[in-house]
Structures are given as structure tokens and as C-alpha cells.
Amino acid sequence: MKISTHMLKNLIHEVPNNLKELTNGYITEIESYESLVVASGLATGHVLTCVDHPNSDHLHVTTVDLGNGLVEQIVCGAPNVAAGQYVIVATPGAVLPGNFEIKRSKIRGVESNGMICSLRELGIEDKYVEDKYKDGIFYYNEAVPLGVDPLPFLNLNQDSMELSLTPNRADLLSVLGFAYDLSAVLNKKLIYHEETPFESEQLNPVVVQNETEGCYRYFARTLNHVKIKSSPEWLRSDLIASGIRPINNVVDVTNYVMLELGVPLHAFDRNKFETDKVVIRDAKEGEEVVTLDGIKRILSKKDIVITNGLYPVALAGVMGLENTMVDNDTDSIILEAASFDPKRIGETSKRLDLRSDSSLRFERGIDETRVRMAINRAATLLYELANAEVTKEIAYTGIPYPKPVKIELHVEKVNKYLGIALTKEALRDILRRLNIIPVSEDVYLVPSYRNDLRIEADLIEEVARIYGLNNIPMTLPKTNQLGHYSKRQTQVLKFRRLLRHMGLNEVLNYSLLKTAEVNLFTLPSEDVISVLHPLSEDKKSLRHSLINGLVENAKYHASRQINDLKCFEVGKVYYSHEEPVHVAGLLMGNYQQIAWSKQGLETSFYVLKGLVDALLKHFDLVPTYEKQTQIEGFHPGVCANILIKDQVVGVLGKLHPSLGIDAYTFELSLEKLMTYIEPQPKFEVISKYPNITRDLAFVVDRGIEVGKITKLIEQTARKFLVDLTLFDVYRDEKLGDLKQSLAYSLTFNSKEKTLEAADVDKLMKSIVNRLQFEFKAELRG
Incomplete structure (x- = not known):
């Protein structure tokens, strides 16, 4: 939102010089604050004579009266320069935008003492300049005093201030709304009265009919004998300072009132309108219209259209249509001011990818009490600037106005939350400055334009803002307790620290991704949470796995020839009923480079598995693994579930070749792991x-999984088996193509006695028998 300081001064006459600092400190952040024209040494002049340059076929030699008896000769190349014009002159020593200094010089042998300026040379963009001035100098339409600052006559002696607005501050989308806030900061009274236009005796013939719940209220006035022309310079400059291109006096007035009051308006050419009936209805599915930008739009039944009873003439709340646009031949208009359902306007604007100043304001919510005020203000300006004849009465349809918001607020709670010591009178004074008035003891009425104030906390924030956040003392809360990490926080920090010690770099990734990729690294689930209005399809749904982000990190590095990567992330994944914390890591390329060797330790499934084993060992957890083939993003032959006491707590494996990244990754649920982590390690007496x-x-x-064989041996030997190691895997044609030999080392011990050979033989026999029965194992000699 851009604010014209001239429009602001119409409401608060004494705007302070430190406006930028006040706005940043008390209202909202300012993105830019610029003067419309940054130049020095400018003066008004009167062209006395204008003759052709003797040595050029396009230059002119002029004499310009600068007042106080000073007449200068100036060479000018503009094709539209002529004797008798009142112009803007950059005198010798003047500095124009771009640090361009004007000096006395000779141009093709003729002395020139200054420059007659175009608006472009003053820094005004071409899109804001009237056609008659685009290819030449600017000249005033009437006589002006000579030798004085030319900018006030064009209303260019003002600044443009761009606000950075949060979605809840819809009131700041108007100059009046900003002025109310500034007046509260300055503690100056602001008064804005609704204007009543001068009406003719002719009755307004328009009838309004509402057939949709999406329109809250609709006003329409007819204005006859309208004269379409350029707007006066003060109006054009105010629009330019607000970032809006002037078009003609009718369109400019509707834009001006929208900026001033925050209520969008639209003007229809009455002759093109064909009827005197305005019907607001839901659009028909597939209905086609052509908007003012010349683009054909296909509507849905969720859109709202303004019609003449026969066909649409405007896309409600977003943009008018080409079939009733105001042009140079327009001599009568129907002026509308309305209020629509913000949600439906937002959906229409987003679906059609059609953003406008009107849709922005309707989406955020307008002040319902200003709609009638806006149509009267516009009618008054058109009476003054377009010689319009305003017909009597306003056609209207609408629902009851919303009830005023009342909020209970106690000064004791304000002081407790803010750490200050306001009296009840001081509190009321601050709220009064914001037009929030008491209606009974400790109950306050919120003004209609502040739709962001709904609960007690909102008022406390407003008090803090106007009181001055810098004026609130910085004090620590009083407590006799020392802060400390919870058990959960301590464990999460330990996981992060251990992974950093293992050489992995921590990353933070977006929680949003494509809907189709949510279950890429998890088992399929329909419990997907999606954003209603995502900025892009790539950031639409909340993640079920952290691996998605790590894969994007790997692709980013690989595309930049960085093929060695070790990274991890700790963060939440999201379901409708829970937000569990996970930890995930990814290894790519060499896990460790050995300085004196050309080859390092290359990442593999077993390197990753060793890393997970070492990580969990710090918490006295011994994982087991079982084959996993159902997760789409993993290589089906190189993927395993991670189990603690037969419960799946995570997954690890190699990325599927279709992803184009040769990397290995794991993910663990910290929520599940924490149920197995003991507060203190268990100590056992050494046998x-x-x-x-x-x-x-x-x-x-x-085809038999080694993990199943290992588990069977451990179950059979029970408490006497203290170590089990697979030390050899042998495959040979002599054994058969589908056979393999496994060799284990088994270590037995008892804490109660010395095991004898017979005891161990009995255990070995039981193991062999179960292996033969379960897996058809054949002993090797």
C-alpha cells in the first residue's frame, strides 16, 4: 500500500518531518519512502520567443522569462515547445534525477543557459505522463507566477510512502485508516465528514436486485452529462504517488476514493449498460466474460457477477468487464459501491489469477459503514471534476450491518501483561486516541474499521503499540526456579550433538512439499494435510518424512558437482492427530576421505547401518533389521526397517535409482525411541x-534372511549367549546356485557357574536342530 503524503495532509494538516520513524516505530514497517521529484534549481518560466536553430533542423532557440527581470536564452529540442507557454526550467547549477547537473553551454554554436524540462527529465515514468507531454516538454495550461518552485503547481512536491502490511491490518489499506492510526500516535484529532453531493431533481432510475448470499450490500447512483477528460494535476499526482496510473477523470475519481476510504468503486457506461436494472447473482458454471484487461475468463458458480438483468457487466469485487467500460464517448455513468464476501472474492481472484486493488481490499475485509460514504464522496468529486449531474437518491440492497464489537478490558490485566503501571484514566486516554470508547465500566466499543480487534489480547497489543514498545521496561520474570531442558529436549539435543560428532551437517528444510511426494519415503497414508491456498503446487502439503528435504539437498549439491555429502535434520512430520519429531540423515559419496590415500571410505548400506548402530548404542539400544520392499522411494533390494524390541522405529536404505541420486538415507521416530531410552544406563556385574x-x-x-537366522539362534541360546558374530558368507557352484554357507562365532557364559563342555554341547545341539527344522540347514564339517 502506497500513501500519498498530500492525501495524508488533507486529513492531518501538520504531518511531522519524522513521519518515517513514527510509522516504523508505532504503526507498521515502511518498505520505501521517496520524494516524487528529486531535483534542485527548478523554476517556472514563460517562453517569450521560439525560433528555429540556425544550425539544426530539429532544435529551437527560445528566450524564457524567469521573473524578476531575468530572461535567459535556452536551446530546446522538444517538438512541442512554443512561444507563450508557461514551463518548468532547470536553471544553470540545477541537479536533476540521476545526478545530472545543468551547466551554461553552447549547442551547435548557440549559447544555452538552462533546460526546459519534460516530466520524464524530472523522474516521472512515461506510464504516468499524459500522451500530449510524452514526446516533449511539459507546459502549464494556465499562467503561473514566474521564477518560483514549479512543483507545487503540479502537486509534485510530495512523498510516496510504501507500507509493509500484515494480513490483519486491512484498515491500513486506506489513507483514512492510516491517518486514524497516525492521529493516535500523535494524539491529534482527525475529523472526516461524509459528503452529500449536490443532487438534481431527476430521480435515479436504477433498481438494484440481489440474488446471491455473496453480496452483503450494494449502492448504485446514476450520473448524467459527464464530461470525460484528463484529471487535474493535483489528482493525477496523488494517484502517481500512490502507484496508480491516471486514465481519465471518472476512473481516476473511483481510484482516488478507493485509496482515500479503502472502498473499491466501479463506473459503468450507462449507454452500454442497456437497462436500468442491476442484478447481482452467482455466476453460471462455464460462463464466459471478457474483463477490462481484454482477457476472456471462464467463470464457476462460486464467482459473483454484476449483471444488467440480461448478461454480466462486472466480475464482482475483482474487475469490470469490457462491455460496459468508460471511454472518451461516455456521457452518463452508473456508479457502484458494494461489499462482498471476502472468502469468495479471494477464491475468484486466486482461481483466475487476477489480482487487483479492489480484490485485495475485499479479501482483507472493508469497513461496511464506509460503502455509502464512498459513493457519495465519488459523486461529489465527479460533480466538481466532470460536470456530472447527480440524480436524486441511491439505489440500495443489503443485509443488516454487523453488530459493533465490544471487548471487556481491565487495567490490572494490562499492567500485568505489559509490566507497566497505567491508571484507568491513562488506559482510557490511549484507547480514546484509537477511537475505542468505553460504553460501560471496563467495556469498550471497537470502531467499525478495525476488524482485527476482536478479543482482550488485541486491545492489550494496541495499548502497548501506542504506549510505545520502547517505553516498556526490560525486566526478567521473577522466579525462584532455574530454567532447564526437559527430558525430551535433552534427548533431542543429544541426538543432534551425536550426529554432528559423527561428521554430519545439520540442515533445516521446508515442511511443505508436493502432495504426490508426501508418502514417497513412508508407507502409504491418506492422512495428508494440505494448505487451502498454497503459494505453489511444490509447497502444498505437510511432510510425512524428513527424507524428502534431504533428497532435495542432495540434488542441489550434486547439480553443483559436490558429490560428497553428509547431512541430517531433526524436525516434525505432520498428521491430523499428531506431530511426531523425527531424525533423518543422508550420506552420499565418500563418508570419510583419507588424506594419504586416493580412496576414502565410500558410503554404502553397511556404513549407514553402522552409523545408526553407533547412534543408538549411545542410548543402550540394540536395533535389529528386517527387509522392507513397500516404500516407493527406496531401492526395493536395499532397504530395511529398524526395530527396537520388535517395534518398527525407523527405516534405512538406498534411494531408488529413479530419483537419480546415488545416496543412502535413514529416518528414526524420536517419539518411539524415547519410550525405550532409560533415564540411566543399566549396569551389570562382569562375569x-x-x-x-x-x-x-x-x-x-x-532366499532366507540372515536376520531371521540370527534371531532364531539368539532365542534358542537365551541368556547364555553373550556374543554372536557372523564372520563368513561363502557362495560357490559346488554348494549350488541357490545356496550359501554361513559361519557364526558363538560365545557362551554364565554369571552363576563355569559352563562345561556338556552344557555348551547341549545348547549347540538345540540350535542345530532348530536350524535344520526351520530353515532346512545342512551342517558343514
């Missing part, structure tokens, strides 16, 4: 009896 070690080799089918 004083000797170990007995036996080796066992046997042949089984290759």
Missing part, C-alpha cells in the same frame, strides 16, 4: 567365569 566360544557353519537357501 567372573570364563567364556566358551564355538563356531558353527551350515548351508541354507540364499
